[in-house]
Amino acid sequence: MKKKKTYLDYAATTPVDPRVLKVMLPYFSEKFGNTMSLHNFGQEAKNALEQARENVADLIGAKSDEIIFTSSATESNNLALKGITFANKDKGRHIIISSIEHSCIIQSAEWLTSHGFKVTRLPVDKYGFVNENELEKAIKRDTILISIMHANNEIGTIEPIKKIGEICKRKRIYFHTDAAQTFGKIFIDVNLMNIDLLTVSSHKMYGPKGAAALFIRKGIRIEPLIHGGGQEEGLRSSTINVPAIVGFGQACKISKKEMEKESKRLKRLRDKLIKGVLKKIPGSYLNGHPKKRLPNNANFRFDFIEGESIIIQLDLLGIAASTGSACSSAKLEPSHVLLEIGLKPYQAHGSLRLSLGKWTKEKEIDYVLKVLPKIIKKLRNISPFKKNE
Ligand SMILES: Cc1ncc(COP(=O)(O)O)c(C=O)c1O
Numbered sequence: 001m002k003k004k005k006t007y008l009d010y011a012a013t014t015p016v017d018p019r020v021l022k023v024m025l026p027y028f029s030e031k032f033g034n035t036m037s038l039h040n041f042g043q044e045a046k047n048a049l050e051q052a053r054e055n056v057a058d059l060i061g062a063k064s065d066e067i068i069f070t071s072s073a074t075e076s077n078n079l080a081l082k083g084i085t086f087a088n089k090d091k092g093r094h095i096i097i098s099s100i101e102h103s104c105i106i107q108s109a110e111w112l113t114s115h116g117f118k119v120t121r122l123p124v125d126k127y128g129f130v131n132e133n134e135l136e137k138a139i140k141r142d143t144i145l146i147s148i149m150h151a152n153n154e155i156g157t158i159e160p161i162k163k164i165g166e167i168c169k170r171k172r173i174y175f176h177t178d179a180a181q182t183f184g185k186i187f188i189d190v191n192l193m194n195i196d197l198l199t200v201s202s203h204k205m206y207g208p209k210g211a212a213a214l215f216i217r218k219g220i221r222i223e224p225l226i227h228g229g230g231q232e233e234g235l236r237s238s239t240i241n242v243p244a245i246v247g248f249g250q251a252c253k254i255s256k257k258e259m260e261k262e263s264k265r266l267k268r269l270r271d272k273l274i275k276g277v278l279k280k281i282p283g284s285y286l287n288g289h290p291k292k293r294l295p296n297n298a299n300f301r302f303d304f305i306e307g308e309s310i311i312i313q314l315d316l317l318g319i320a321a322s323t324g325s326a327c328s329s330a331k332l333e334p335s336h337v338l339l340e341i342g343l344k345p346y347q348a349h350g351s352l353r354l355s356l357g358k359w360t361k362e363k364e365i366d367y368v369l370k371v372l373p374k375i376i377k378k379l380r381n382i383s384p385f386k387k388n389e
Contacts, residue, residue, distance in 0.1 A: 006319045006364045010204075010296055010357030011153055011181060016247065017206040017358070023250045024208065027243035035240045036229065045242045052249025056213050059252045060179075060198060061189035068214045068232045069245055073180035073201035074104040076214040077147075079236070080176045080197045081108040083222030084145050085117055088174075092142030096120045098130050098159070100337045101149055102178060109147075122148075127289040128157035128341050136167055143173050150179040150188070150198075154337040154353060155288030156297025158182070165194030174220065180204055180212075181294060184255035186263060196220055202244065206358060207251030211244035266295040266356050269365050273298050273354060276369040281376050287338065287351060296356040301343070305379045307351045313375040319368060322353050 007015075027048065033041030035049050050064065057064040070076045085095060097109050099121045109119045120138045124130055130148055139146075146168050151158045161177055168175035176197035179188060184205030190198055197220070202211040216222060216235075228237030277284055283303035302310070307323035314321050323335070338348035354368065
């Protein structure tokens with residue numbers, strides 16, 4: 001019998017929407033021009049690039065000349081942090097990030113400390129929320145940048161971005177937010193939310209890998225990290241990856257139309273999954289906030305077992321899930337996000353992330369609710385932890 005395949009790891013990456021793939025294909029072959037060429041091939045590619053830029057801008061209420069294309073959210077986050085700090089080092093050398101940021105923000109900030117900058121890592125509460133009063137207290141006279149993610153990739157917590165934006169505006173501090181997990185999934189408006197820099201990514205919202213962008217509010221100067229031929233206003237030189245960016249633009253166009261309805265559908269499935277797991281499995285808990293979370297994210301922990309063994313058992317039944325972020329799943333250390341929300345290392349190790357997406361069907365949720373209680377029971381029976389409880 002052919003094994004059923006249930007993909008519940010959409011937070012790690014999503015398949016490309018067939019409608020996206022269709023518009024990308026000609027840009028690999030007949031429309032292969034370099035956007036910097038003056039001839040017709042080049043201009044055709046350049047027009048497609050500018051159309052994609054408009055589509056990205058349109059999804060966040062920005063202007064198209066405020067969008068710089070990059071290759072990944074990791075690159076956009078590096079560009080935001082290093083670009084702003086190096087362009088403003090005469091104004092100040094202090095930045096603030098939250099303690100549950102993605103590793104590319106944490107590592108970039110760490111790198112900045114070896115170049116004369118100071119970094120405050122703001123703690124979060126048990127749900128993963130940054131506290132606005134604590135944030136205000138952490139601001140110093142020489143704070144130039146605050147970077148707080150829009151929603152956390154592991155526990156799904158959505159941060160109070162609008163309020164943080166207001167604080168930054170009042171204090172005249174640049175505000176960057178990593179929206180890799182929210183872009184194309186929930187509403188974002190860079191003006192309403194007072195965001196100065198925003199990271200978005202294509203492969204988390206049914207576009208291809210290799211395309212992402214950084215919104216930089218008009219008038220804000222940043223230092224480029226990549227120097228060369230002057231593409232992207234000189235802020236990100238490199239020959240433009242036209243097929244990927246065209247696909248990214250198309251994914252934005254589709255999200256703009258479908259996001260609201262899809263988000264409602266996902267929330268219903270997510271809540272069914274959460275309710276079902278907590279009801280059917282004794283000693284199970286939800287990580288993150290019950291409501292203020294990504295519409296597609298459910299993150300659980302189970303007493304006395306390790307997340308990795310659950311993942312393996314689920315995989316044997318055709319269900320793809322993860323313990324945390326794709327980058328940290330390969331390491332065997334407990335997730336920094338789960339430790340920061342106050343879990344003990346053994347509790348963090350017992351966590352499981354199920355992230356839903358466009359092709360998740362209700363019957364797949366029912367399937368998980370049928371097999372997961374049996375897996376947990378089986379693993380608990382052989383768990384060495386239970387006996388030492
Ligand atoms: C919140 C967040 N930021 C950044 C990244 C890195 O994205 P990319 O894989 O596009 O470099 C991810 C990917 O998981 C993410 O979830």
